[in-house]
Amino acid sequence: MSQKIITILGQTIEPGKSYEVDFDVAKLHTASSINVPIIIERSKKPGPTVLFTAGIHGDEVNGVEIVRQLIAKGINKPKCGTTICIPVINIFGFINLSREFPDGRDLNRVFPGLKNGSLASRVAYKLVNDVMKEADYVLDFHTGGAGRFNAPQVRIAQGSTRLNELARIFGAPFVLYSKNLKKSFRITAYKAGITMLLFEGGKSHHIDVNITNTGVNGAKRVMHSLGMLGSKFKVSKPKKESVFITASKWQRANFSGMFKASVEVGTKVKKDDILGNITDPYGKFNHFVRATSTGYIINANESPIVYQGDALFHITSRVKPHS
Template identity: 75%
Template sequence: MANTKNNILTILGTSIKPGESIEANFDVANLHTSTPVNVPVIIERSKKPGPVVLFTAGIHGDEVNGVEIVRQLIAKGINKPKCGTIICMPVINIFGFINLKREFPDGRDLNRVFPGSSNGSLASRVAHKLIHDILPHADYIMDFHTGGSGRFNAPQIRIAQNEKQLSNLARIFGAPFVLYSKNLNKSFRQTCVKLGKPLLLFEGGKSFHIDDLITNSGVNGAKRILNHLNMLGSKFKVSTPKKDCIFINESKWKRAKYSGMFKASAGISSKVQKGDILGNITDPYGKFNYFVKANNTGYIINVNEAPIVYQGDALFHISTKLKD
């Protein structure tokens, strides 16, 4: 459990007693116009003691579907715990969100500068504040992301291999896929692991886009985790996933052999057989039509939805080896 003094939780200089609802301000710097930027941190405490769960999104400013998931947790009252405390940070990279850009104004990717520095770049300062002012209070973290520009991710949880607690939590979350992937250097996920804070990273959809299927998967998964921790309010129902989640040990990108106009025909999350037609690449003049075929049997966990591709561009992310 997170540390409290006299049962009072103090975050960002704000004291929260059991049973209180508080909106703190995660401010780091003003805009270049000297306009102050308020970054709300919504904190809900139950009168009953329990774990502290942190929901984060918007580490990348263009990943609005993650923001929408945390927004719904707040709007629907799911963030009001039966016991313990829930902290919601819907938009961490507020500067990128304002400018509709993935990175910070300094050009840095926030998810590559953790744990940050109090006297470094703007992105580094935000990372440092998150790690030092918010993270120490959390017992569990759920971080919501989306695919890159034009690339639509199937709803999935990403964790490193050989982390039994996270594997169990991922199964409870109930996304269609669990993708084993290494913790990237200087990422939020790697930093949390080093500090002994269990983090589930959710990926789904694509940037600049909100998809109901992805949103529902994220919200329902969060409810299942809260229910598992006995924190979910009694008025909320927990759905059972339609299928058991598929654990993927290895996966590989199918890349474009030619440049041209691209159209995918294979659907996201579908299982394909080796040799199946996944889509086609054409030229603008009706003289060329190349069929993209699967190199192996597996599940499609990412589809490039860009209408124009170049030779070597990643088109489909397909599983190559499932967990036994």
């Protein structure tokens, strides 16, 4: 089996070599150049190509930390095949720790992009046509936003045996079936015939050790299953089998006020269990938030102030039995 030719941003990637290629899209308004390094490792032995990405949203630093660790620990150096690591895609947002691009657009809603479109659209176009085209698999790392903490979870669309298998191998505590959103990175990969796992965990502006470890260990398991993981790395089994979620719903605040959750993300709760409380600043009001249904808490609002109607908890309503 011969090695196929791989080209990233015009650079031919030869077997058995390491590369750092600059993802150069645009300069800052100060005329300063911004080069986003893409770290590529290619084995002499043929095998699949896996693309690790993070920072599509600039404030999701925990995903960046996961890919950083894959590089720093040498996990990205494959026994066979090729790995491509992009720790920060939205470098403009990352500089300011903001979710969007300077043009106000969400990068994950403009794929596959346009060559001469908006700034975000140009980045999407270049990523798809000059990088992602070479990948067989993509692992894309995200976090919760707007002060909401996500339990570590893999998100996939229903109906794919291969995605189910890979999600189980990754070993996150939860696997959430969710549709491929229009103009997202995930649906673009799907249309290109590329297998993608989207990992969500933690919250924006925050690095959590448990979330990081879950992401790194999941990446190692996937690489191991593909025969790519270096022999010096150990693969741990997940503590529990992944819970596959087929339906879930948000529980919202009935009152405005100061909010404090009293249950941990990932906990299974029963209907009417106390999940937290909403108070006023003057000590006159204290409302206990009770679970409206039985299920796992897969996301919790960690904002100290909430308004009536705000999402407080994301609770599973239906899970798939273990096979």
